Amino acid sequence: MIQRVNLKVNGQDHQLDIPARRLLVDCLRYELGLTGTKEGCSVGICGACTVLIDGEMAASCITLAAAVDGAEITTIEGLAGEDGRLHPVQQAFIDHGGFQCGICTPGQVMAAKALLDQNPSPTEDEIRDWMMGNLCRCTGYYGILDSVVKAAEASETSRGANASNNAQ
Amino acid sequence: MIDFEFHSPTxxxxxxxLLEQYGEDARVIAGGTALVLQMKQRFAQPGHVIGLRKIPGLNSIAIEAMGSNGDTGSVRIGALCTQRSIEYSEIIGQKLPLVAETFRRVATPRIRSMATIGGGLVHGDPNQDPPPTLIALGASAVLTSSRGQRVVPVAELFLDYFETDLRPGEILTSVVVPQAPPGSGAAYLKFLPRTADDYATVSVAAVVTAGEDNMCRDVRIVLGSVGVTPVHASDAEDSLRGRPLNEENIRACAAMVSDLVDPLDDYRGSAAYKREMAQVFTRRAIQQAMAAMSPEKNKD
Incomplete structure (x- = not known):
């Protein structure tokens, strides 16, 4: 059955008439052309399809688009600034070899962003624990872990710089 | 997935x-981590799916009035609280640390951000983590319908494999979890030989209350993944209650558990292996619960 669903994706409002059974990952990829979000296992385990729904990370492959009507969705396409400047997590993945084949990367980056949004200075154990649901079949886990550590440090440095700028 | 109509009541x-109108053709959805998978596999083929997300007031966590003896209260957890919100709740952390610890063991942080306490319970999957802990603490589920409310102990909610006592027209709206009595210690052990996000091969929740002279005043032992429902090991509890909490009695109590469980052979282990592990992990859970006992135990 075709139903009206309103989604705010990466800050942009969309009014969609889609089948009730449309999964969020398919809605993003096929209705909105946002193919950065990947579908891996299709059962919520691998993390490739990770997006943020109202700020919380979620598996878009087991989320009905109709069930999140009215929600704010953030995908990998929404992380860079308007000037094209990459999010610190994205930059860290590039600088520190956080990916190999790249298929899991959008999910890894979204999960890492969700972590740093809620816990800006995580320990390595906290990062491992948080990222346990994002699988990398190339097994590039050390590079991913290192990238998230460096992203947290970079965010901290820029926060520190802002704080001292404000102090002046 | 077959086609259906999605409803978003407020x-x-x-x-x-809606439940009355569509009867058995309708299914209620909360986080969707269980139902969407069942629908993808066509185990569930509802013609109408009723989302609860837009109904306000179902996702709060609040301390209930203290118990009549003045020393323990309970916490009411709204059915739509995500597992992660329970894991991180300040109230839960203070009043029900075992509940926070148990929810932390569920799947992955992403699934915990989606799945809800109520959705998990009515899913009726005997392999889940929260039911043993909730049953061991004596929690109740509040089932609401247009006819009123029924308060059902979580221990009685599970009837069979993926089958619960939820009746037509009812929605699980909250879960009330009493605090363990003073002098209690609690533990939840999840045996995970494969990966950290897996279902348990065997899981055990134990709540032990000690009286004077290290006597076992009360004990609750509930196991997961070892039967078609969570298994409340009442007979084993009876063998320990009123006796000294010493090594010999704890071993004897744990040994009884092997005969009380009825596990399936699967890729997490043979039934015989799980029976053995049920005993081992019950013993460890009781010991860990005792180690976690609050220092007040000698005050009374």
Missing amino acids: TLEEAFD
Whole structure:
């Protein structure tokens, strides 16, 4: 059955008439052309399809688009600034070899962003624990872990710089 | 997935009307981590799916009035609280640390951000983590319908494999979890030989209350993944209650558990292996619960 669903994706409002059974990952990829979000296992385990729904990370492959009507969705396409400047997590993945084949990367980056949004200075154990649901079949886990550590440090440095700028 | 109509009621009354109108053709959805998978596999083929997300007031966590003896209260957890919100709740952390610890063991942080306490319970999967802990603490589920409310102990909610006592027209709206009595210690052990996000091969929740002279005043032992429902090991509890909490009695109590469980052979282990592990992990859970006992135990 075709139903009206309103989604705010990466800050942009969309009014969609889609089948009730449309999964969020398919809605993003096929209705909105946002193919950065990947579908891996299709059962919520691998993390490739990770997006943020109202700020919380979620598996878009087991989320009905109709069930999140009215929600704010953030995908990998929404992380860079308007000037094209990459999010610190994205930059860290590039600088520190956080990916190999790249298929899991959008999910890894979204999960890492969700972590740093809620816990800006995580320990390595906290990062491992948080990222346990994002699988990398190339097994590039050390590079991913290192990238998230460096992203947290970079965010901290820029926060520190802002704080001292404000102090002046 | 077969086609269906999605409904987004904004009040419980509206949801009850929809349930009445569509009867067995309707399914209620919360986080969707269980139902969407079942629908993808066509185990569930509802013609109408009723989302609860837009109904306000179902995702709060609040301390209930203290118990009549003045020393323990309980916490009411709204059915739509995500597992992660329970894991991180300040109230839960203070009043029900075992509940926080148990929810932390569920799947992955992403699934915990989606799945809800109520959705998990009515899913009726005997392999889940929260039911043993909730049963061991004596929690109750509040089942609401247009006819009123039923308060069912979580221990009695599970009837069979993926089958619960939820009746037509009812929605699980909250879970009330009493605090363990003073002098208690609690533990939840999850045996995970494969990966950290897996279902348990065997899981055990134990709550032990000690009296004077290290006597076992009360004990609750509930196991997961070892039967078609969570298994409340009442006979084993009886063998320890009123006796000294010493090594010999704890071993004897744990040994009884092997005969009380009825596990399946699967890729997490043979039934015989799980029976053995049920005993081992019950013993460890009791010991860990005792180690976690609050220092007040000698005050009374």
